[in-house]
Amino acid sequence: MPTNLDALFANxxxxxxxxxxxxxxxxxxxxxxxxxxxxxxxxxIPKKLQHLFPIKDFPKHxxxxxxxxxEDGVDEAAYLKISQDxxxxxxxxxxxxxxxxxxxxxxxxxxxxxxxxxxxxxxxQNYFTLVVRDLAKEVLPHADFGPYDGKEWxxxxxxxxxxWNIYLTAPQQGGETxxxxxxWDENTPIDENSYGIQQFNQPVKHRFKVTPGKLVLxxxxxxxAISESSAPRIAIGGLIGKTKDQQLIAWA
Ligand SMILES: O=C(O)CCC(=O)C(=O)O
Numbered sequence: 001m002p003t004n005l006d007a008l009f010a011n012x013x014x015x016x017x018x019x020x021x022x023x024x025x026x027x028x029x030x031x032x033x034x035x036x037x038x039x040x041x042x043x044x045i046p047k048k049l050q051h052l053f054p055i056k057d058f059p060k061h062x063x064x065x066x067x068x069x070x071e072d073g074v075d076e077a078a079y080l081k082i083s084q085d086x087x088x089x090x091x092x093x094x095x096x097x098x099x100x101x102x103x104x105x106x107x108x109x110x111x112x113x114x115x116x117x118x119x120x121x122x123x124x125q126n127y128f129t130l131v132v133r134d135l136a137k138e139v140l141p142h143a144d145f146g147p148y149d150g151k152e153w154x155x156x157x158x159x160x161x162x163x164w165n166i167y168l169t170a171p172q173q174g175g176e177t178x179x180x181x182x183x184w185d186e187n188t189p190i191d192e193n194s195y196g197i198q199q200f201n202q203p204v205k206h207r208f209k210v211t212p213g214k215l216v217l218x219x220x221x222x223x224x225a226i227s228e229s230s231a232p233r234i235a236i237g238g239l240i241g242k243t244k245d246q247q248l249i250a251w252a
Contacts, residue, residue, distance in 0.1 A: 005113045009160040009242050011219045014179060014206035021108070021215035026099060027168050031234065033096045034062060034132060039089055046071040052140050052196035060234075062089070062132040066251050067149045076122060076153045083128035090128070101166055101236050102130055102250075105215075109248070117240065120249040122154040127251035130238040136171060139226040140196025143184035146241050146251075155251055158241030163220035165237035167210040175229030177216070181205035182223050200225070210235070 007013045022030070034040055043061045045053070048071050053059065063086050069079045094100035109115040119126035144163060146155030165177075182188075182202035190197070205222060210233065218224065220239065238252035 003113055005109075005115065005217075008162060008217060008219055011160075011183065011222065015208065015216050015218040017208070017217075018108070018215040019211070020213050021104070021166055022101065022168070022213045024213065026097075026101075027212050029097050029099075030101070030236075031168060033093055034234075037062065037089075037093060039063075040132075043068070049196075051198070052142060053137050054140060054198075057137060059137060060134040062093075063128060063130065063252065065131055066127060066153075066155070067144070070150055070153070076150070079153075080122060080125040080127070083126060086128040087126070090130075102238075105164065105166075108215075115248055117248045117250055120154050120241070120251040127154065127249075129250040129252055130236055131252045132234065132236045134169075134232050134234045135226050136175070136229045136231065136233045138228040140198060141178075141180060141200040141202075141223040141225040142196040143188075143223045144220040144239055145184050146239070148184065155241060155249070157243045158249070159244055160242045161219070161221050162217050162240045163224075163237060164215065164217045164240060165210075165235045166213075166215045168212055168234045168236065169232045170212055171210060171229030171231050171233035173230040174227045175231075175233045176207050176209050176227050177218075178207045178225050178227070179205045179218050180223040180225075183221050184223065196225075197223070 004016055008016055040062050042058050043064050045058050106117045109117045119129050145161055146158035180202045238250055240248055240250050
């Protein structure tokens with residue numbers, strides 16, 4: 001019997017929400033340990049991605065996305081090495097916290113959907129599965145889809161894709177995520193110089209406010225955008241693809 005996860009992958013529902021995925025205590029511990037880390041920094045964003053953040057000051061990140069490296073001309077083998085370093089940093093952070101939000105996500109997929117979530121991989125090496133970032137500035141409409149974001153990389157085998165985010169702070173005013181009823185495909189007119197589209201006029205499928213502890217999964221092949229918020233908007237997030245042979249693979 002198809003689940004709401006199948007429906008989300010097939011783009012038949014807007015999102016799946018768990019209002020209390022992390023407790024206030026878990027969030028407090030995680031934020032205290034995160035913000036004390038030297039790795040929590042303002043990244044150097046590739047030129048093409050800078051259009052995503054029209055209000056300058058780039059977001060703070062722990063880890064950097066696969067697509068960012070791809071755009072910077074880093075090849076998959078080098079990215080896999082970076083992923084190993086990231087995994088070590090994440091292990092340090094989550095050991096200090098006493099829990100691992102990604103392990104909780106894997107458990108959630110297993111318990112709720114009997115689904116086995118594993119990292120995307122190549123030659124027995126794993127992609128790193130998440131980023132932590134403060135997207136308090138406006139993020140322009142953009143979409144994520146492995147076959148377009150990593151041609152010839154392992155994520156090229158993905159046929160359907162979701163984004164997941166666990167929100168950790170209350171962004172006060174603004175900070176809503178808008179999901180458009182508009183899917184990225186080969187014919188979508190894209191500005192070659194910009195990953196995010198400035199004048200984007202498509203119907204809205206769903207818009208949601210973020211609250212601390214909430215987990216939201218949505219189909220990220222739909223264009224989506226974030227409005228500016230008046231306070232930090234920190235989230236842990238990543239991508240999950242379903243391959244031709246129904247495997248669920250995770251990366252970020
Ligand atoms: O933070 C959000 O609500 C969405 C972030 C985003 O663009 C994504 O997960 O692809």
